[in-house]
Amino acid sequence: MNHARLTIALGLAALTAACGKKDEAPVAAETNQAAAAATMDGDIDNSTTVSGVSGAIKAxxxxxxxxxxxxxxxxxLDHGPIPQAKWPAMTMxxxxAPSITDxxxxxxxxxxxxxxxxxxxxxxxIAKQ
Structure with missing residues (x-):
């Protein structure tokens, strides 16, 4: 009986400790993967440095x-999927620049x-369809 109580107590302690932690999204890994994919496709502009990754992804x-x-x-824009950014369709x-908005x-x-x-x-x- 004591073994069962100890197991339950340890389980509750582990759950309580985990409650305060948030899942962290691997943003840097995703950014690096997207930059690497763009480099392989040849769609990279080496004139800009972003978070240690040289270049901006063109999409x-x-x-x-x-x-x-x-x-x-x-x-x-309410846009369709943008594969280069690994984005689904969304509005954002x-x-x-003023030349674009005008x-x-x-x-x-x-x-x-x-x-x-x-x-x-x-x-x-930007160009009208």
């Missing part, structure tokens, strides 16, 4: 403009180029 996407915030310098805001309006279907630095992206080119 292309297709989507619909859902918002433009010229004051913040962002454009929100990207940094964009070229389109909300509701436009577009093809766009991205420069990805870690989890941040900037639209570097």
């Amino acid at each position: 292309k996407g297709h989507g619909t403009v859902t918002a433009i915030d010229k004051a913040a310098g962002t454009i929100t 805001a990207f940094k964009a 070229a389109v309006k909300v509701g436009d279907k577009v093809d766009f180029d991205l420069s990805l630095k870690g989890s941040d992206g900037e639209v570097t080119a």
